[in-house]
Amino acid sequence: AMEFALDFRMQFQRDVFIDLLGYRKYGHNEGDEPRFTQPKLYKAISKHDNPRDLYAKRLLKEGVIEEGHTRALEQQFKDRLEENLEDSRKETLTEITAIMQDAWEGFNSAEEDKMMEPVDTTFDLDKLTEIAKVITQLPSNHKFLRKIAKLIEARKTMYFEDNKLDWAMGELLAYGTLLSEGYDVRMTGQDVERGTFSHRHAVVKVEESEEEIVLLNELPDVNANFYIYNSLLSEYGVVGFDYGYAMASPKTLTIWEAQFGDFSNGAQIMIDQYISAGEDKWKTQNGLVMLLPHGYEGQGAEHSSARMERYLQLCAKDNMFIADCTTPANFYHLLRRQMVVDYRKPLIVFTPKSLLRHPKVVSTKEELAQGSFQMVIDDPEAKPSKVTSLVFVSGKFYYDLLEKKEELQRDDVALVRVEQLFPLPVAEMEKALNKYKNAEDIVWAQEEPRNMGAYSHLLMHYEPSRTWRVCSRKMYAAPASGSSVRSKLRHMRVIESVFDKDNQDS
Template sequence: MRLMSHLSHSPKCTRSSESPSALEIYQKKLLDSGQATKEDIDKIHKKVNTILNEEFLASKDYVPKRRDWLSAYWMGFKSPEQLSRVRNTGVKPEILKNVGKAITTLPDGFKPHRAVKKIFGDRAQMIETGEGIDWAVGEALAFATLLVEGNHVRLSGQDVERGTFSHRHSVLHDQETGEKYCPLDHVIINQNEELFTVSNSSLSEFGVLGFELGYSMENPNALVMWEAQFGDFANGAQVIFEYTKSNAAAKILRKTGLVVLLPHGYDGQGPEHSSARLERFLQMSDDNPFVIPEMDPTLRTQIQECNWQVVNVTTPANYFHVLRRQIHREFRKPLIVMSPKNLLRHKDCKSNLSEFDDVQGHPGFDKQGTRFKRLIKDQNYHSDLEEGIRRLVLCSGKVYYELDEERRKVEGKDIAICRVEQLCPFPYDLIQRELKRYRNAEIVWCQEEPMNMGAYSYIAPRLSTAMKALGRGGIDDIKYVGRAPSAAAATGFYQMHVKEQTELVQKAMQPEPVSYP
């Protein structure tokens, strides 16, 4: 009671009528410093008041039009009602070689850190041989080829210049002079330095993501990206995802092609640095899990009709293509990328330069052309109707490499592993292609996240719908392999992480049928 009485008599925390406003303080500072005169300030006041009065009067009989919500730069982009054909995103080999040389060559006399110098030497070797392209080079090639085509490429976030995991090195520093050098500013002769923007941001996910979202709405002809330092940092910007990014087209009639990179993967770094909360983004997806949409490539509008895309990519080449796909379309949709951590330097996470080009006749090319693969087939190249495959393991993300390693260890030649690279919208056509190929196989979904997290809740009903359409059973016939349901995203003990990871990988490859959890 005493406390309540004290509070009731305490002064209110509001600005007193005698206190000057922020505008008055600013005006006084301008006058005192001589940067503006009283006449200048009066002129500005009059101009602003005139604009406000005119707009107020015009609003009384104004009837809004749908196109008023879009910037003039958006004219010509297609709506979900208009078919946009799938486009190839491969690049001519000579262009890849030229830009590859440009982004791996440092100026004469420039002295980078010795470790960085070795990295760029290794990258130059990758481009020269066309083999062993890693994640960072795949990303840089995507940026560089878009720049050559005249597109603005923009990346912001905490430590994006170097890359949180010391992998990107977009901005280099001379160890003696402190001079900065950005290789992607020199992809073409006399390149405008504003064409490529990479900026380390402040520790404000909400503010920075909000800014980039606005930027992407104004400029559809730019690849605009925001990267979280760790995937869980997206928690600080969740209101942006829920209020605007996931539903901008439906709620405020605004389009955006913003790309969000969220480092994700279970490496034993504890509950705060393992998960980008993939399940949240999939839960906010608006595709119907019980209806297979039109999947004919010549008629498909699946992505156009979905509110956004969610991918978990496993090769540098596929990452290259999904970034270029954002620009080489006649429409724009937000893209959520569960980007990797340990795959940045994984010995098997490599691509050949041929997987980036547009030349037919190599393994990375199919009859439709070089483009983003929504699903990657089993790499053992089984025949189209493989009767002897007893288990089809579907997975997404870096767990694939652990599964493949265990399969080699146990010589599981009768197990096929397919990677679902695009989770949302769900690739029904490619899933059904694999179901037809392995028609006698046990169907397993494997993930490293707990059962109540990750992609399982999203995948299960959609996979069931695809199976039912083929007479392959339903949701009860999908075996789950992964961590048990949990309140925390991951364990805080490394030894426990290793034990859990080993058990789930071994279970997916075990000789006997997988039991329900």
């Protein structure tokens, strides 16, 4: 019936509804006893012939087959199984054929040491400029909302005049460079076309007709496509589909973005059973990227934390990358690294919200063209001879500490950013420790509660951190306070504790 229905659908391009009636003869499994819960039903089932015998009796009655035909078929099948079993015993080595093997030709497996190698993600500056021209120019024959026209013009100014690229511009240029190199880019999630925080605007609409314009698909001489779709609030289904898409198309940068990072828990089954464990269980690689907006900005318990600690707890050996970037350039190189390497790993990125328009969160086009992904970013202003307090921090919280450091004029404090949380860049962190050897106070600072965030991960993966001072919110059951006033107060206490080692009332 299934084969017939499929043939019909392929031939006539029409759907087929199959009304299939089934039942469990042995309950949940062959070792189960279904009569414990449904004794009457399974008493009737035990007296009922199975479908094969019923069908054989009907065919025999109608004269389609002769007596003994089904027994002969059954014996042939058993003989074939026995023959295959004997042949398998002669094999000394079992070779597992990878799913979709042709699509994965040229890719290799990667252990942690390979994941930590530097990757060339540079891109020709002249070509980058050509991409920037296309994505900062709206079609002149259409009328767009004034806000959209102003935003696109601002992008042109930031690239061609100010040379201060914001987060969205860095992201879009990363996609443009990958498209120009022949990689498709696919992105799904709630409101991803404009971005939850109206920063991306990868799709712009004509004011009168609502025609959709995707500037990244206007790049000349490019044999790749940018696919972006607003998806429904069904994280489990969408993440599951995109995990499969990334498996079927390893040369596509496949991205799922949560509306807020907290919402990814709707896809927890996919995260636990596939994304974090798929390669270990089945030796199948997957390059799915998850962008999870994360940051404590007074928006309450359901819109603050992407539950960083859950992902970090799932990390082991070489199963995935986890990053918490602080600059557009580093995010740009992170996305490029994901595709130019000859292996695939899931990539979890805790992305910013308030930093999307932060005046200090900018990069130059030269940093995009000539730079690379930095697993650790040193304090550009700190002088080792003056530093007595070395603070390791990750993500958006760095800018909160930087603001306080500048306010207090504390040149004795160095703020070192850990941009990649897994695999943890221990060698780079130790370089910082050696550089600031006069530092007597070593700190791990995070805005999350102590039982959340990256602190426990750090303790597990880097033993020297157990002697460090930790500055964080106290332990809480909820990720954040529902009161914006209380949230701000807690946040300021953590910041103050970083700069005052005698103040640990955070």
